[in-house]
Amino acid sequence: xxxxxxxxxxxxxxxxxxxxxxxxxPEAYRKTLIRQISQHAHSEIVGQLPEGNWIxxxxxxxxxxxxxxxxxxxxxxxxxxYCAAETLGISRDQMYEQLHSGKAKYSSIFNYPxxxxxxxxxxxxxxxxAAIMNQVPLQRCSYGPYARAMVRICxxxxxxxxxxxxxxxxxxxxxxxxxxxxxxxxxxxWWPSLMMFGPSDDASVHSAQSMAWKIKQNSNDxxxxxxxxxxxxxxEYLGLTVPDPDLKWNEEKGGYDFGEPDWSEFFxxxxxxxxxxxxxxxxxxKAWGDGxxxxxxxxxxxxxxxxxxxx
Ligand code: FAQ
Numbered sequence: 011x012x013x014x015x016x017x018x019x020x021x022x023x024x025x026x027x028x029x030x031x032x033x034x035x036p037e038a039y040r041k042t043l044i045r046q047i048s049q050h051a052h053s054e055i056v057g058q059l060p061e062g063n064w065i066x067x068x069x070x071x072x073x074x075x076x077x078x079x080x081x082x083x084x085x086x087x088x089x090x091x092y093c094a095a096e097t098l099g100i101s102r103d104q105m106y107e108q109l110h111s112g113k114a115k116y117s118s119i120f121n122y123p124x125x126x127x128x129x130x131x132x133x134x135x136x137x138x139x140a141a142i143m144n145q146v147p148l149q150r151c152s153y154g155p156y157a158r159a160m161v162r163i164c165x166x167x168x169x170x171x172x173x174x175x176x177x178x179x180x181x182x183x184x185x186x187x188x189x190x191x192x193x194x195x196x197x198x199x200w201w202p203s204l205m206m207f208g209p210s211d212d213a214s215v216h217s218a219q220s221m222a223w224k225i226k227q228n229s230n231d232x233x234x235x236x237x238x239x240x241x242x243x244x245x246e247y248l249g250l251t252v253p254d255p256d257l258k259w260n261e262e263k264g265g266y267d268f269g270e271p272d273w274s275e276f277f278x279x280x281x282x283x284x285x286x287x288x289x290x291x292x293x294x295x296k297a298w299g300d301g302x303x304x305x306x307x308x309x310x311x312x313x314x315x316x317x318x319x320x321x
Pocket of ligand 1 (some may be wrong): 207
């Protein structure tokens with residue numbers, strides 16, 4: 011038997027009303043949102059690292075300016091999302107603590123290395139492409155602040171995706187070595203990109219409840235299918251081979267059949283054992299440590315100002 015308050019809440023969700031910060035909500039709804047939004051924010055922040063790695067080595071001044079702007083956009087998304095999570099009653103310091111202690115996750119994709127300039131194209135094309143596929147429906151999420159944050163974020167991600175595709179479109183028209191570099195990037199980023207959508211539906215512990223609350227609008231497998239259907243023709247346009255021997259157009263379903271990602275790899279990566287997990291978390295912990303003197307200075311200054319005012 012559902013609690014009457016909870017029944018009214020569910021009715022509001024079912025009729026498409028947005029839930030706003032100060033309104034009553036079930037504790038589990040609040041917790042789920044804090045988990046998802048904070049992990050999303052952490053992904054944006056940690057997600058700056060793989061691309062940041064190439065800012066000093068971008069091939070032209072123009073590419074460097076574009077990449078710098080893109081990475082700065084990701085920082086903005088992170089801050090925006092931390093604000094959305096704060097409306098649920100968690101502080102930014104608590105969220106950072108959860109990231110730095112390894113309690114909070116961030117997207118598995120950012121635990122892979124960026125080995126060549128083509129990887130920067132592949133991240134824009136595939137990683138931002140997958141991010142958009144996942145985030146467009148989140149614009150209709152039942153929690154107002156998260157839904158609204160997604161509007162601007164999706165617009166910026168669309169630009170990011172185009173810049174990645176543009177890098178690759180240029181490289182595939184270049185030398186054979188450049189084209190090979192692009193194929194190698196696709197070979198390494200394809201499967202991890204499919205894993206961004208989360209485990210298969212039968213292994214997704216949160217999906218059913220999150221969909222009932224309209225936090226999620228689609229299941230992980232639905233979005234993964236849409237991503238494959240959208241991306242394969244783009245790979246063909248670039249003259250690339252998707253590294254999946256099981257990939258095949260299925261006329262009947264009007265979509266592609268495709269192979270299973272290596273889920274043991276996925277679970278290893280989200281357990282902290284991916285190729286770059288230690289490096290990524292290490293970089294974030296170091297940044298936090300390096301900023302201590304600055305935070306201490308700000309606090310000391312604020313205390314002095316307050317003391318002077320009190321006199
Ligand atoms: N990585 O029951 P489910 C970006 C965890 S885009 C790591 O299916 P849920 C833009 C999941 O948290 C990337 N962990 O979970 C950018 C849960 O563990 P928990 C960020 C994953 O929440 C581009 C467990 O597995 N986007 O940053 C992953 O219903 C380029 C069970 O899974 C978002 O975060 C994964 N891939 O569905 C930035 C979007 N998948 O928490 C820079 C918002 C699952 O119980 C450069 N999030 N897990 O310990 C979502 O839509 C959902 O949270 C899903 C997962 C779909 C990711």
